[in-house]
Amino acid sequence: MHIFGLMLATGVLSLSAIPGANAASVSLMGDWLPTIGAPELVGGAGTDFRFTIESSAYQATLSVAYTGGAPWRLVVNRSGFSLPAGVTLAVRRNGSGSCGNLIGGLDYLTVSDQGQELFSGTGDCSGIGIQLRLEGVSIRQPPGFYETTVLYTVQ
Template structure:
């Protein structure tokens, strides 16, 4: 009986393991037109082009107070050569946890890179994007891809 009770207690304890979750809210869509020429006819596109400072937000939850690392990677579906894409954190979000890193633009590539580190839950972390290298000489049409955020 005592053993049975102890087994139940131990089983309950083991079920309280924490699996951190990360969610992203929002996407980035940019429209480039003649209005983006730096000085009108005869000039090239302005570069870089930046999103709003809080274009998307990240929520990091269910950490159980543990430390975590967020990595990012880019997966291009159709993206022009010579045009870079970068992101940065523009706020610390809210919560009792901590957050560091990511305040400077990080150039995104196909390989995972460390973007943020911290501990505990944080919500509403604002993210901004920047595209560099756009020119009338290399870009016309629709370009897209995805960014993967992984928390470990």
């Protein structure tokens, strides 16, 4: 049996100053720990894994606080990337939580080691759903445990 274990730590707290606010913060509750094995095979034994593997729609929930009502951007990047060659990790938001003024982030964004804006908003928000997706997992890759961390920063 080919097992491809992955840990995506997403509960990272990052702080960044927003002009006009004291110190805004972002917090995320939730991790994704998929074990990719026989149930993910497209057609049973002898076939490959599904090309795309997604977490639940609200795998994690994100909150932005202490903004003083100022506009902000949520930037994501990865740290400790150890996925096999050809595997990509992407993230998107699901819904607006308690915040009705979010812009962007509904389409998947491939997470890289360079910070990229996922979405933006104004003021404090909570309960924003975060979903993760892996693409390119294959039985041709070595079995093992892979780990990466998605960092979320509010600017």
